[in-house]
Amino acid sequence: MHRKMTITLDEAVYEGLYRTVGxxxxxxxxxxxxxxxxxxxxxxxxxxxxxxDEEREAEALEWSNALIGDVSDAAR
Known part of the structure; x- marks a missing residue:
């Protein structure tokens, strides 16, 4: 659904908009x-x-799995 609204623009902005997009x-x-x-x-x-993006997802999974190794090596 579309709603109608009235806006106010500077004349130069309106003219530029008119020239640019019609x-x-x-x-x-x-x-x-x-x-x-x-x-x-x-x-x-x-x-x-x-x-x-399957390549990106594979890299993210590899990265997160590497973090698990870092946590298990951390001193307690």
Whole structure:
């Protein structure tokens, strides 16, 4: 669902936005800029991408398993 809102911009900013993205694409452009700042999805997407990287996951597992060895060697 989309909601309508009114915002106020400096005239120079509005003209630059108009030249850059065009009148019919301003809302989507602004939404795309704001989304990562107001929703927590960016972090979720990043974690999902890292989990999908099998080489990275294998390296992380190897690293964490090596830490277990370090802990067992530590003096008590």
């Amino acid at each position: 009148k019919r694409r301003m809302s989507q452009f602004i939404e795309d800029l704001l989304r990562p700042h107001v929703l927590d999805t960016a972090l979720d997407e990043g974690y999902r991408a890292m989990a999908a």
